[in-house]
């Protein structure tokens with residue numbers, strides 16, 4: 001993004017950000033893209049329990065850049081209120097009054113009083129961080145990342161680094177900067193996809209933190225959570241040694257080989273070094289997942305692991321579900337307590353391919369004993385037919401006794417190379433790697449991970465030193481004016497002496513393109529996916545949010561139906577229904593009441609400003625953006641890669657289903673049409689505190705009733721308006737299909753599309769059939 005330089009706001013300036021008023025206390029600093037202010041907000045935020053917040057002001061030059069920011073805000077919203085993520089408060093976007101065509105975006109978030117981790121590290125050049133301090137930072141940061149990885153589908157941060165961790169007033173470390181988030185990226189299938197992924201990585205990641213699979217896409221490995229783990233390993237190394245592991249020796253070649261060395265100073269325990277080593281494994285599947293990292297960090301700290309291993313819980317739950325399915329003619333013991341059948345679930349976890357771990361999230365009742373080791377010692381019921389071991393058991397149709405004997409035999413063997421057999425006498429894969437180093441005096445612990453921390457030679461002496469004691473100087477260091485000028489670029493800096501400072505660079509992501517030339521790739525992070533479009537359209541139909549006349553009610557239904565259809569067929573040409581034309585809609589909306597709101601299709605995006613001056617400048621870019629990029633095959637590729645939206649929409653999906661059902665039910669019951677008012681069609685907002693406007697809840701109910709009534713009143717009462725004659729030559733030509741799409745059937749490329757997966761549940765045929773039946777004149 002090419003960001004224009006702008007004047008800073010003076011102290012005392014009052015701004016409106018969404019439903020908050022923000023008074024500038026002071027300008028703090030400028031990041032690569034943003035001006036950052038400390039502000040006083042009103043009303044105060046209930047989560048942070050304070051009226052002091054951080055305001056990020058970004059001027060973006062164009063709509064694609066704006067969409068990138070939207071994705072960042074979407075991610076922050078998803079992660080809101082996590083203790084180790086900088087918490088989102090509010091946001092707003094408007095057209096810039098200073099720069100033509102540019103946009104000004106404000107994001108309000110929790111203020112991290114103690115500034116950046118990098119400042120803290122710079123304050124400790126003489127006395128490097130202790131192991132206990134490093135473990136605390138690592139634990140908090142990993143918890144922030146775990147909050148992302150636990151989402152389904154998982155969110156990747158993709159830019160984990162020292163510069164992106166801030167410190168709160170009460171010394172909690174928090175992950176920030178979600179400008180690079182994306183979902184799991186499957187390996188590119190052709191040259192075009194390869195180029196997109198490559199450029200996307202170059203643009204959104206920091207060179208020294210890139211993983212081997214990111215650098216060598218020809219390996220055909222996905223970019224998934226394990227790429228974040230690699231970056232977290234580099235992060236840990238840098239916490240220890242103030243430099244990254246590959247910048248001195250070898251650069252990219254060293255990264256590709258995962259070749260690095262530990263400096264002799266400062267001294268850290270072998271356990272900590274081993275943790276770095278496994279996190280920096282060349283093969284992603286050899287790296288621990290974030291829960292395992294946290295478990296090991298907690299063991300080293302001698303405290304219970306703060307989170308439950310969600311990968312493991314999902315595996316267990318899935319396993320349980322499979323077992324509960326009746327299998328005919330097979331004797332299945334419910335539990336087996338013999339040691340030989342105890343399977344370390346972490347082992348199972350690591351044995352299963354990553355994809356197999358992406359089970360549906362389920363709620364598992366909390367255990368009484370919250371121990372970091374508890375989950376390691378879970379007894380796994382006998383393997384079932386979702387696992388290679390189980391297949392033979394299930395197929396064999398044997399009695400419980402034989403089954404037990406057989407499983408003891410196969411599971412008990414050690415050192416097996418048979419991948420179909422889980423070796424329960426061996427430790428889990430990660431634990432093995434962790435303790436395999438010659439440097440460590442620990443031999444791995446078989447089967448059961450001990451709960452006694454003494455087995456792990458915990459550095460007790462270090463643990464006793466409180467990190468808080470040495471954090472006195474952070475506040476001083478936070479003042480940017482007091483920062484030393486001799487910072488060294490963090491991309492190239494090598495620790496050369498005690499006086500070398502780490503630097504917060506103005507452009508932290510090396511190779512980060514300043515232009516938006518890869519707009520197709522940007523869609524990945526913009527979240528302008530088909531799913532969103534369809535969901536929003538359908539939502540609009542159901543809530544009446546963008547309906548302004550009966551005429552358009554029918555149009556909207558048609559449009560939504562067309563969109564849903566095209567969602568299944570992959571044919572986008574008809575999604576641009578003339579009835580869904582922004583300009584047309586604008587001409588008839590009540591600008592006075594809700595112009596800002598009605599112009600905006602994506603109702604969950606930035607909270608639009610409440611003051612009048614901006615209302616006519618609000619953004620309706622997504623439709624336009626999609627129209628512009630409808631031809632790009634990257635869009636096809638990234639259609640399956642919009643996790644932010646998908647996570648939001650996952651929750652929405654159920655409510656959509658319910659609303660469709662309710663809508664149809666209510667349409668039958670509702671005999672009197674509700675009188676419609678303009679206010680009833682306003683945009684829903686969580687923050688609408690203005691008493692003059694309809695409250696969010698009431699507004700939603702009203703909207704819903706009105707749209708229901710409107711639909712009901714349409715039934716049989718209105719003739720379909722004549723379709724205006726249009727000469728063929730005036731009809732829009734459908735955009736040409738890119739070569740890539742022609743060479744490959746669209747349907748096959750959509751198989752992996754999560755967007756389609758989600759929509760399947762909506763039973764569109766049923767919806768359409770029902771609506772056709774009820775409103776024959778409306779749906780064309």
Ligand SMILES: Nc1ncnc2c1ncn2[C@@H]1O[C@H](COP(=O)(O)OP(=O)(O)OP(=O)(O)O)[C@@H](O)[C@H]1O
Pocket residue numbers: 028029030031032033034035036054086109110111112113115116163166176177179504505506507508509
């Ligand atoms: N919530 C916050 N509380 C306190 N200080 C903050 C906060 N957010 C950002 N800062 C300060 O502002 C600096 C720049 O912020 P940030 O990194 O988010 O900006 P950016 O323009 O997105 O930078 P980048 O180049 O990393 O994308 C941070 O390094 C930090 O010192």
